Amino acid sequence: MHSTVQKEHNSPGMTILRWIYEELPLNIKERLQTVYFIHPGLRSRLVFATLGRFFLSGGLYWKIKYVSRLQYLWEDIKKAEVEIPEFVKNHDDILEHRPLTDYGIEPDPSHLTEIPSMAYSFGRLKY
Numbered sequence: 001m002h003s004t005v006q007k008e009h010n011s012p013g014m015t016i017l018r019w020i021y022e023e024l025p026l027n028i029k030e031r032l033q034t035v036y037f038i039h040p041g042l043r044s045r046l047v048f049a050t051l052g053r054f055f056l057s058g059g060l061y062w063k064i065k066y067v068s069r070l071q072y073l074w075e076d077i078k079k080a081e082v083e084i085p086e087f088v089k090n091h092d093d094i095l096e097h098r099p100l101t102d103y104g105i106e107p108d109p110s111h112l113t114e115i116p117s118m119a120y121s122f123g124r125l126k127y
Helices: 013-023 026-031 042-050 086-097 099-103
Strands: 035-038 064-067
Touching: none
Parallel strands: 035 064
Antiparallel strands: none
């Protein structure tokens, strides 16, 4: 999962995530150790922390691991084992150079984050 899940083209949501997990064969569920949530925003974390316990089975809920940067993903997974989409890499570069974007304090030039920036609310954004 990626934090841009609020986009219509990339929006699995909790119910779809639960449905996919429930459709997995039992032997795969038992072997599944972690579901990585890449670049989770504040809203995503809050939704999963509060509603995730109700909508996701305990087996899946406790397997979700939040990863704020790709460099932390490589601590668990070898780079050659997973294909990362280009938009995720681009977003990671933005967060690497503008860490306040992650918290909604600084505007995201690509509009990839899900939290409205303070710059928008104070009218500092130039069009």
